[in-house]
Amino acid sequence: MKPIGSFYPLPTEFTNAEHVLFAFAVDTPKQRRAVHDEAMSRLKAASLLSEALLTTVVESPDEQTHVAFVEAIAILSRDALGLFEVMKPPEVL
Numbered sequence: 001m002k003p004i005g006s007f008y009p010l011p012t013e014f015t016n017a018e019h020v021l022f023a024f025a026v027d028t029p030k031q032r033r034a035v036h037d038e039a040m041s042r043l044k045a046a047s048l049l050s051e052a053l054l055t056t057v058v059e060s061p062d063e064q065t066h067v068a069f070v071e072a073i074a075i076l077s078r079d080a081l082g083l084f085e086v087m088k089p090p091e092v093l
Contacts, residue, residue, distance in 0.1 A: 035083055035086060
């Protein structure tokens with residue numbers, strides 16, 4: 001797993017093993033709902049921030065003033081994507 005947004009994978013004991021972010025200890029519908037709700041909250045925050053930037057005039061002392069806002073939107077979006085990827089159902093053989 002690669003770093004996604006503000007999440008950073010935990011290193012494993014073995015150098016050839018893939019790093020992990022977290023694992024479902026018990027995969028219950030309630031846990032899946034919690035992960036889904038967290039992903040949706042991050043998408044909503046990214047959407048609201050995007051809308052705020054579109055409707056607000058930001059006084060810009062330099063051309064990089066907007067970068068922090070764009071980075072925040074990117075991080076929230078990548079976090080949501082990572083959470084949704086974790087919830088993928090297992091592939092059927």
